[in-house]
Amino acid sequence: MxxxxxxxxxxxxxxxxxxxxxxxxxxxxxxxxxxxxxxxxxxxxxxxxxxxxSQPVSPTKPAGDAPATVMLGMGTVATLLGCTPQYARRLAARGEIPGAQRVGRIWLVPSTSLDAFRHERQEDPDGESGSAPPAEPR
Structure with missing residues (x-):
C-alpha cells in the first residue's frame, strides 16, 4: 500500500x-x-x-499469458504503422486509432487496439471505406 x-x-x-x-x-x-x-x-x-x-519484449503482445494491456507510445506506434510520429498523433487525436488515450502531453495506445487497427488497414489498404486512412509516408 x-x-x-x-x-x-x-x-x-x-x-x-x-x-x-x-x-x-x-x-x-x-x-x-x-x-x-x-x-x-x-x-x-x-x-x-x-x-x-532484461525480460524479452514484443512490441505489440504482452509476454506470456499476462492479461495486462501493453500501452505503446507514439514512437512505437509510428514505427509499427510505417509513418511519422506526428501522423500517428493526428490519427489518435482524430479518434481513428481505437483506444488511444492522451495522458498529459503524450498519447498512449493499447497494443490490442493497434493490432486491430493494423489488421483493419491490411484488409482495406486504400482506405476505400473511409475507416482507416493509409499511413503518411516518412
Missing part, C-alpha cells in the same frame, strides 16, 4: 532499459557530487527496472 507521499509510475517494458540507464547515470552523478549513498528505495527501483529491462 502506498502512503500519501508515494506515487506509482508505470514504465512500459519496452522503455525499461532506457529508463534504467538514464536513472542510473543520474543517480551516479548525484551520489558522486554529494558523496552520499543510494537510498534503499532507489536501489529497489533500479533493481526493478533492470529486471523488467
Amino acid at each position: 502506498t502512503t500519501p507521499d508515494e506515487v506509482t509510475v508505470a514504465v512500459p517494458r519496452s522503455l525499461a532499459a532506457a529508463t534504467f540507464n538514464a536513472l542510473a547515470r543520474y543517480l551516479a552523478d548525484q551520489t558522486r557530487t554529494s558523496g552520499g549513498a543510494l537510498t534503499p528505495e532507489a536501489r529497489k527501483l533500479l533493481h526493478d527496472l533492470n529486471s523488467a529491462a
Whole structure:
C-alpha cells in the first residue's frame, strides 16, 4: 500500500532499459557530487527496472499469458504503422486509432487496439471505406 507521499509510475517494458540507464547515470552523478549513498528505495527501483529491462519484449503482445494491456507510445506506434510520429498523433487525436488515450502531453495506445487497427488497414489498404486512412509516408 502506498502512503500519501508515494506515487506509482508505470514504465512500459519496452522503455525499461532506457529508463534504467538514464536513472542510473543520474543517480551516479548525484551520489558522486554529494558523496552520499543510494537510498534503499532507489536501489529497489533500479533493481526493478533492470529486471523488467532484461525480460524479452514484443512490441505489440504482452509476454506470456499476462492479461495486462501493453500501452505503446507514439514512437512505437509510428514505427509499427510505417509513418511519422506526428501522423500517428493526428490519427489518435482524430479518434481513428481505437483506444488511444492522451495522458498529459503524450498519447498512449493499447497494443490490442493497434493490432486491430493494423489488421483493419491490411484488409482495406486504400482506405476505400473511409475507416482507416493509409499511413503518411516518412
